[in-house]
Amino acid sequence: MLGLVMANLSLFFLLNSSKSWYLKIWGLALISLLSIFQLYSPIFSYESVNSYMTQDSMSSILICLSFWISLMMMIASQGSVKKAKNSPKFFSALLVFLNLILIVTFSMTSILHFYFMFEASLIPTLLIILGWGYQPERLQAGMYMMIYTVAASLPLLVTIMWSGYKINSFSILMNSSLRTEILSADLFWSYNFLTFLIFTAFLVKLPMFSVHLWLPKAHVEAPVAGSMVLAAILLKLGGYGIFRVYQFFNFYSSTLSIIIFSLAIWGGVLTSVVCFRQVDFKSLIAYSSVGHMSLMLAGAFSNSSWGWGGGLVLMVSHGFCSSALFALANYTYEKTHTRSLLLSKGILLVLPALAMWWFLFAVINMAAPPSINLLGEIMIFPSVIFSSSYFILSLGLMSFLAALYSMYLYTASQHGGSPKYIKPFSQLNSTVFTLLFLHWVPANLLIAKSELVFLWV
Incomplete structure (x- = not known):
């Protein structure tokens, strides 16, 4: 897990150097292959991990997908990004920054840290849409995406802070039955209200019908790399968050x-x-x-x-x-x-x-x-x-x-x-x-x- 993070950091310096575009692609291809090998020996439980980052089968699959699609983005962007004078260097930096955020998001043991990294993924995506979008309407598309995501995420933050105060821990590793016993002791709380608070952010990111209007607008205005990363990786953050929140709150119907x-x-x-x-x-x-x-x-x-x-x-x-x-x-x-x-x-x-x-x-x-x-x-x-x-x-x-x-x-x-x-x-x-x-x-x-x-x- 940490090896992939270090590899991504080393790739950051490679992509921001004056090396050729093709050398950057080969560097990403090497990291992608390294992540695929991890699928053959993943950690399938939360045992024997440190207190900050861990990895199970679900997170290792999505980390592998992130690297693979990043490689595809570099290949697809050759025609549009590579021709500009200073564009390739900045684009490469954004791509690696996004990769680093995604790896950390998929590996956090703290639900609070996961929330902050989940929100941070919006920044490089927004910059890709605004920097390499096709039409002036990309400003409106970026505003739609930001308002939908940030507004829907605030209830989740309130819930995480409340639960952390109640159980004195933000760790996903904590015994889920004990967490449920502590949270259900609060008579003010109802599971219908809890459902609304914890799932709204992920349903917008997924997105679910009725909170999906930002997605077609963002896709139409985004460059090919922006559309690829939105569809292939960022929509998966919503699904991953739903699975993790189910585990953290030991949620039932x-x-x-x-x-x-x-x-x-x-x-x-x-x-x-x-x-x-x-x-x-x-x-x-x-x-x-x-x-x-x-x-x-x-x-x-x-x-x-x-x-x-x-x-x-x-x-x-x-x-x-x-x-x-x-x-x-x-x-x-x-x-x-x-x-x-x-x-x-x-x-x-x-x-x-x-x-x-x-x-x-x-x-x-x-x-x-x-x-x-x-x-x-x-x-x-x-x-x-x-x-x-x-x-x-x-x-x-x-x-x-x-x-x-x-x-x-x-x-x-x-x-x-x-x-x-x-x-x-x-x-x-x-x-x-x-x-x-x-x-x-x-x-x-x-x-x-x-x-x-x-x-x-």
């Missing part, structure tokens, strides 16, 4: 948690329907992310080991799939100079290689085999149905609509008449193939050794 459960499921159906009304590539992919995270939230609130394991698998698979789809949307924009589904027609005729990658990732997005997306849904569906049989209809609709909007995304952009705005003789280069291949391989081959991305072995 309340009336309000059932309402959140229902809102997550039916919100996923509604956002799937909203996808058909989108004409912007990035906006459609952003709304599909809300639908996928709603399914992950349902797994988390099902209070079952299958639901938690499936939720984690879905977080990892969505990280690979959505990151690749945003990269594809960016490459399509570079060729056609538009993100409109109405104007980008017939790419299959002139760029069949790009159309092939669109098809492969649209298939993963609809949870077709052999992707780990399918594995996550197979685990979540029974756990949700066993919680309540009333959710069968909404789960079936969500699965059907996910396949439908993925097909719509592919056919609307790749089929049809010949595109009018495409550059002549601009085929894909080897960098694009490398980036998309490195997304596709783990999203499909991890199913052969799925215990690496589960909560248990």
Whole structure:
């Protein structure tokens, strides 16, 4: 664990030196491989750890995902960031700063330290959107993201400070039954109110339907690297926080948690329907992310080991799939100079290689085999149905609509008449193939050794 932190710090000096962009990419690739090896020998409990940082299977998986997507961000940003004079150095610094924050966030034993690092991840993301966004509206998108995140996080801070005062400890390692006994002794406290206070921050970060309006706006205005890190890593902070808070408060079901459960499921159906009304590539992919995270939230609130394991698998698979789809949307924009589904027609005729990658990732997005997306849904569906049989209809609709909007995304952009705005003789280069291949391989081959991305072995 500390080795990865030290490696990240050493990488900071490498990325801020005057070395070439490709040397920085190779440095990140080395750190990514080092983090993958950690998955083969993770610590699956909170035993024998120090008082500040620890690591279990869930945190090691998400740390590995963070490094992998950071490498993809560097590769994807070559065309836009690398050309500017002083831009690459600052971009590299922000990327490593974000990595360092994420590693520490996923490794904290103190719930208070976790909260501060959770909030700190907003700063580099905001700077990436403001510094390399496409349009003046990025200022409004950044303001939306900041207000939503900070306002929703204040109730969580109050709850953490209150519980720390009551039990005289902020440690996640403390015996959970003892913590529950102390907290429940306060007659003023009700679990419905507790649900609202502790989960609001994570539901906004996830985001859940009804608090998701900042996400499409941020995605549309963000550069390709900003969209990739938002979808692949920062949305996972919400899911990780929900799992950790469940452990810290030894939480059990309340009336309000059932309402959140229902809102997550039916919100996923509604956002799937909203996808058909989108004409912007990035906006459609952003709304599909809300639908996928709603399914992950349902797994988390099902209070079952299958639901938690499936939720984690879905977080990892969505990280690979959505990151690749945003990269594809960016490459399509570079060729056609538009993100409109109405104007980008017939790419299959002139760029069949790009159309092939669109098809492969649209298939993963609809949870077709052999992707780990399918594995996550197979685990979540029974756990949700066993919680309540009333959710069968909404789960079936969500699965059907996910396949439908993925097909719509592919056919609307790749089929049809010949595109009018495409550059002549601009085929894909080897960098694009490398980036998309490195997304596709783990999203499909991890199913052969799925215990690496589960909560248990």
